[in-house]
Amino acid sequence: MSRFYFSSFFVSQFLLFFLPVIGVTSFAEAEFIQLVTNSDVVVDAEKKSFKLKVRIENNGDESAKAVGLELPEIGETRAVAPTLAPGKSLEFETNVSFDAVGIEKAGLYTFPFRVLYRDANAFPFSAAHLSQVELPPLPSRVLSATLEGGPAGAGIEIQKSLDVAFLVKNTSEKKLLVDKASFFTSAEIVAHAGDGINFPIEIAPRGEIRVPVSLENVASIPGSSYGSAFVVSGLVGDKHFSESTSLRVVVIPETRYQRKLLIGGLVALLILVLLGRQFKSRERE
Known part of the structure; x- marks a missing residue:
């Protein structure tokens, strides 16, 4: 013994x-860029358009270069400023028509965008954000989405590539018609959601579907952490819904x-x- x-x-x-x-x-002490982004959406129902307002502030101690906005829903990238110095902020506005993003019915829509910038070495970075377009009357919350095999709020760790899945459950007493599922993250990570599913797909009351998501690390720095969201949209009755589940994608260094x-x-x-x-x-x- x-x-x-x-x-x-x-x-x-x-x-x-x-x-x-x-x-x-x-780690040696180094300069860094920390962009804090706030957004607001102003809807003009008469003109069938909305205005996206974005405010970006650099809370780091290094200037951000070539600051821009990527608007993937309309396939456009807008230049915002050549430089954003430490402690400085800027505001940017852009108008988007309902037709450009397929807004037809009353309800809730998600409009994602990325803030793009480069560091002093011209290395590209991006940060993903979601804004919401509200066109009353709005539907109540109708579904939940959780990462398969992970607790609520769980993050995703990736090295080179990874396949995960989300369980999407209809929490209402009505049928849902899901027309789109997407995983939105920084441009350094390529994501595909819903491969093998023929959208639109119907979910019965209290029913559930499994949505696969594939991720590939194409340009991230090891140790980086990216704010991301799994977004599901569709129709409940005559109203449009769009609901998101936020989580982080963490790139694991090989070491x-x-x-x-x-x-x-x-x-x-x-x-x-x-x-x-x-x-x-x-x-x-």
Whole structure:
């Protein structure tokens, strides 16, 4: 028993010393860009259009270069400013017609956009945002969407590519007609949602469908974290709905991935050693 206690003590001290060492990463102090974005939508029902107002503030200590807005719903990118200095802010407005985004019925619509910018080394970055277009009367909340296999609010960790799925449940007593499901994130991550599903698709009251999502890391920096959203839209009766589930996509550095495997292997090996010694000590008794 004393041998087993000694082994346990030795291993515990080894882990306390070794595991933090594996995870230690030092970074030189560097300048950074931190853009804070706020948006507002003003609807003009008579002109069948809406105005997107965006305010961008640089809370970092490095200037952002080539600041722009990407509007994927209409396939356009707008230049906003050549430079946004630290501590400065800017405002931008753009008009979008209902026809350009397929707004026909009353209800709620999601209009996504990305803020684009570059750092001092001309490396491109982007940040995804959602704005909402409200055309009363609005429908009540009719569905929930959760990441399959993850708790509410769970994030997604990706290294190079990943396939996940969302469970979309009709929480109402009415039939829903889902005409679109999308995963919106930064441009550094390419996302496809709903492959293999023939939209529009009907969901019975309290029914559920599974929507696959594929992600590919094409230009992100390891360790980056991106605000993202899974968006589902369609019709409930004669009203349009659009509901989103927010989460973060975290890019795992390759060293971190290898570190996880190394730690897992070491812990498993040490447990086996402990169990083997415990078994031998019992045999000797």
